[in-house]
Amino acid sequence: MDGQVDTNVPLTIGEVIRRTGVRASALHFYERKGLIFSSRDGTNQRIYARHMLRRISLIIIAKRLGVPLSDLVAVFAELPSDRAPTHEDWQHMSRSWRRQLQERRRILENLEHELTGCIGCGCLSMKACALLNPDDTLQREGPGPVRLQRPPEPQVRTGRQD
Known part of the structure; x- marks a missing residue:
């Protein structure tokens, strides 16, 4: 052969x-x-x-x-x-999976953003931590890590250059 x-x-x-x-x-x-x-x-x-x-x-x-x-x-x-x-079968499947992977990526990026801000700040006081949930107020938004599952909020510029 x-x-x-x-x-x-x-x-x-x-x-x-x-x-x-x-x-x-x-x-x-x-x-x-x-x-x-x-x-x-x-x-x-x-x-x-x-x-x-x-x-x-x-x-x-x-x-x-x-x-x-x-x-x-x-x-x-x-x-x-x-x-x-066939090539067409794989293309169809990959489009479907791409949507799932994009959503997974969004959640991971949100988690990375929250953890970098929380761990990276170095304050250790948890006073300004985005993951803090005083009085369990987030329960009204549903089960699980609701802050990490929703899209990140846009950063507001104050005009200061850090």
């Missing part, structure tokens, strides 16, 4: 483990969650279509970024499971 890979030949679970670095137990877990799919060969061994490598790679990256697997289930539901996704 001239070094070309036949993309129609599925990969054994051992080959997928070697290629991705993901343990067999994790692959089985991802299958149960509907993130990846396998079939069985004539000896009842699990085999994976080569395009599952791309899904597994995205799972690895998403986990590193703290993206819940439940988010991936929703995103991957837009991809075909019975064939390799």
Whole structure:
């Protein structure tokens, strides 16, 4: 053979483990969650279509970024499971995921802004801390870290140059 890979030949679970670095137990877990799919060969061994490598790679990256697997289930539901996704399939899926990632980025930037201001000020008095919640007044705005979830307020310029 001239070094070309036949993309129609599925990969054994051992080959997928070697290629991705993901343990067999994790692959089985991802299958149960509907993130990846396998079939069985004539000896009842699990085999994976080569395009599952791309899904597994995205799972690895998403986990590193703290993206819940439940988010991936929703995103991957837009991809075909019975064939390799086309360029158009990936484009459609990526647009959907991009919106989720942009919202995650906004929340992280808001958290960074709040923590930098709080930790960076050095006052340690907590008198002006944006995370302070005297008398639990933020409960009226809903559950969770409401200040960190809403968009940051624009900075007001006083005319002074610091």
